[in-house]
Amino acid sequence: MEKAEEFEELRPLLFSIAYRILGSVTEAEDAVQETWLRYEASSTPPVSAKAFLSAVVTRISINVLHSARVRREEHVGPWFPEPLLSDPYQDPERSAELADSVSMAALLLLERLTPLERAVFVLREVFEFGFPDIASAVGRSPAACRQLVVRARRHMDAGRPRFEADRREHEELALRFFDAFTEGDIDGVRELLAADVQMVADSGGKAPQWAGGFFGADHVSRVLAALVASFVRIGGIVEPHQMNGQPGAIFRDRDGKVIHTWTLDILDGQIQTIRTMSNPDKLGHVGPVADAWAVLRETRQARRDDTHTYTTT
Template sequence: MSISELYGELRPRAFSIAYQMLGSISETEDVVQEAFLRMHQALQRDERIDSPRAYITTLVTRLAIDQFRSARARRERYVGEWLPEPLAAESTPADQVEIVDSLSLAFLVLLESLTPHQRAAFLLRDVFEYPYSEVADIIGTDVDGTRHLVARARTHVRKHRSRYNATPRQRDELARRFFAATERGDLSSLEELLARDVTLHVDGGGKVPAQLRPVNGRQRVARALVGAMSVLSRRGVHVHATEVNGRPGAVTVDEDERPTGVLGLDFHDGRIGAIYFIANPDKLQRVGRVGGRDLLRAGPHSGEAGA
């Protein structure tokens, strides 16, 4: 099989692993590109690669661990709250359906507090279902050490992850009502849809005006949303509902249909429990003009790394 054929076959899984490790499309593409370059160089040297899938998974994971270490240091200096770079698309790719819950913005934010090796071990074992022995080989630990890493990560995730999520149909209906109430400026209807302890997270990255800390509580969040929507409407910005990281969300666009932000929702106990709004323009570069079927210029199925 040629390197181009291997690239086409293995890239979706490689992209998924790296993206869930890093929460950044641009960093993910760098990691995936470097991994395939190294495999190509190994093949040119006639090195024996018994399993290209295992080989590229190992390369991607180890590169992502290194990248995550340096990214974490940069994020500590980030202006305001750091949120993942969103995957905004009309629908979730078929080969992502089984792991859609692990793509959510809420889940990726939760993973940020894990160590690089905990995050890698947990994702490979519990999301991508690699056996412990393979995970140990990939991240360079023994099986007992890998089990310990996964157990620590599971404890953290279970402690902070919501225990009950709405069904896809309930999510869609809640999202529809949420966006309608927000655009109408209907505070009472909006508050009914929000969990009591709902949190609004905004990522402006110091590039656009944005709150630096999360807004907590049903009334405060509702007022903040209605106020923000009023300002955006006066500027000619409107909301285009779409799927964001496998969950209902929206892209806000200006009069020329250029994205100005991406909004994702998380659901707790049949209500909206968290709202994530990414307005940092650096994280919107891969969100194309609204109007086509695919709002993402580069992603798991793009033919080339880079947009």
């Protein structure tokens, strides 16, 4: 098998490793491209292309993550990973585990780990690499890697709520939720929200937060029903879509440009957290990005017009 063909066969795995370590689609794609350049330039064929390429993409990702941590500390407001529309690496026997490992909740927990802990945890717990291969990838002994995994697992387990794996049930609940709030049905929205639901947004200080920073079922339901109904009336599109292996949606303007994405955390038949990504720097891979400020102004004007019409009739 030629190098290029071999690499393309492994590309989905390499991207999936890099994305889980970095939490960025753009940076993961760059890491995979750099891995290819190094592989193409190598003169000695590796014993195992999978082990070699996985080691290279892991080392590159660890280096990138060290510098990315500095940028994240300077980030304005909450920081979320770039939304992932679909994971290119698939294993039918472990689909639920893989989906859980790429969820927003899991990626945010991974942020608690050091870059080295994060890489070792991803290789072992998500992709089930053996410790000799992990040790080769990160430049540590197998025994040291075992200790890193134990420490990382302890950090992850301490903060991880267990989300049920019934994806069909979650999808049905999400569709009911999106139908209710696009129709302005406050009661329908509220009954699907946990009492202490949170709505948080990553705008990076570069876009409006829309409905970010709200807490509690009553508050969140009223804000959503009022704002989103006006958004839909001006031609806005709410497109339900899997996001990081979870129910979510892409919000587009009337021309189909991306305004923001939503990801829903669901537990015990209720929505616990709504995470909004409106930072334009993290949406380019989803599609052409809209002028979110202009859309919000138009939405608010439509809401004022509706209110004025209601009060004068």
